[in-house]
Amino acid sequence: MDDLTSGMIALLSFSGIGPKAVLSYFEENIGNDNKLYFHNLDKSNVKMIKKAIDAEVLTSTSWNDAIQKAKKIIEDSSEKGIRIINSYEDQYPQNFKRLPNRPILIYAKGNIELLNQDKSVAIIGTRDPSNFGKKMGYKISMLLAAKGYSIVSGLAKGVDTEAHQGALSVLGKTVAILAHGLDMPVYPKENRKLAEKILESGGLLLSTYSNGTKLFPQYLAARDEWQSGLSDGVIVIETGIKGGTNITVGHAIKQKKPIAVLDHRQFKDGELAEIKQFQGNVKYILENKADPIYTEHSIAIFDKKICNSKIKEETKEDVQKINVSSVYAQEELFE
Known part of the structure; x- marks a missing residue:
């Protein structure tokens, strides 16, 4: 090719x-x-x-x-260890092929088999999470990576960092989507060692930008589309009303990807409900644009929803028959 x-x-x-x-x-x-x-x-x-x-x-x-x-x-x-893959190759992500504006060329460094992993989920959120958000981003990523999911995120500070590290903690696989050429210094510089660890652990660095392309702020927003595009579903750990995470969620909605958000209201007797990093989460819950998660069983239900969406074995009516709220009430919280 x-x-x-x-x-x-x-x-x-x-x-x-x-x-x-x-x-x-x-x-x-x-x-x-x-x-x-x-x-x-x-x-x-x-x-x-x-x-x-x-x-x-x-x-x-x-x-x-x-x-x-x-x-x-x-x-x-x-x-330089960078593979350029065009949109007609077998290694090109099947999830990208479903997108009307798919990138015609992608640049990959590391384990390209992760481009078509059986199960993948984007775990995303604010660059300034609460301590609770950091803990839960790490734990949810760890849980899903242990179940065979490839964890997709953007290598940013905050939730992205916790997502990648959570996957690595259980020897899981993770993909970092970058907003610059793969031959350029990794952004942010605080995560350069993390990027090296991802590669050493059989993970992947991915970009839609050619070699030599420096990072510009608008590239970070453009990159958000591919986090949801590559994944089978999206989980938001924490987001405010505004911020880059909402761009990814917007793309996920257009792409009809299953979306879940961490529901802080269910922890510590509701004490976390007012933190600013949660207000975007609750907005998506109240607008019925995302499923709330806060127990391991709710993660299992979301896992099933992703599988059903991917293989189309169940109708939307069948999925809607699951009484999620009553199931949650019977389960232990993550903490």
């Missing part, structure tokens, strides 16, 4: 030709053995490619140069 990948990289290097145009080109030419030749580009019906050719920006010479540069990029990436 290196030829296909180099073709994608080459096309993206031309000004005005973005991912949608590249995807359109390869969809109209997939199966064409000569798809990397300029004369095939010259026949393309993709508007932005035709425009580049008409402007003589994309010529036979510039195309051949771009292909050679793309092959060098693939070679250099391989030397």
Whole structure:
């Protein structure tokens, strides 16, 4: 698939030709053995490619140069332990393939088998969690990793850090999605050793940004889409009314992923209900956009919901027949 990948990289290097145009080109030419030749580009019906050719920006010479540069990029990436995977490869995440705006290229370092793990869940939350939130992020991640889930998060400070560390504590697998090129210094710098530990433990670092791409604030928000996109479900440990976690939840809702949030009201006689880090959680509960979790049995129910969503063995009506509230009342709290 290196030829296909180099073709994608080459096309993206031309000004005005973005991912949608590249995807359109390869969809109209997939199966064409000569798809990397300029004369095939010259026949393309993709508007932005035709425009580049008409402007003589994309010529036979510039195309051949771009292909050679793309092959060098693939070679250099391989030397750095970074695998570039295009959206037609078997290793490309099946969960991404279901997204209408899927990234056409992803960059992976580590265990690429985690891109298509049998079960995966994103565990996310604020960068400034309460001590309770830190504890629960770690514990829930540990519990699910021990059950075979790959834990997906963003390597940020706070809840993300606890999620990754919880998975590692039981020798589980975890994926960190980064908002910069994988050959750049890991952000945040406080988690560089954690990133190394993830790789050493058979985990994965993943990015949709090419090598050499530095981090910009807007990339962090863009990255949030892929945390839910890669996962089979999403668990929010703590979030305020505003913040990046809500961006991920918004994407999860659009992607129709099962969503759960930690329900602080059920702990310590409700003393935690007023903390600011919980107000986003309760909003999603009251709006029926997320399932509240606070017992191991509620985690098991959410696990079942993820499985049902993934394999479509049960109808929505069957899932709704589970009386979750009464089940919770009979179970021990996490603490």
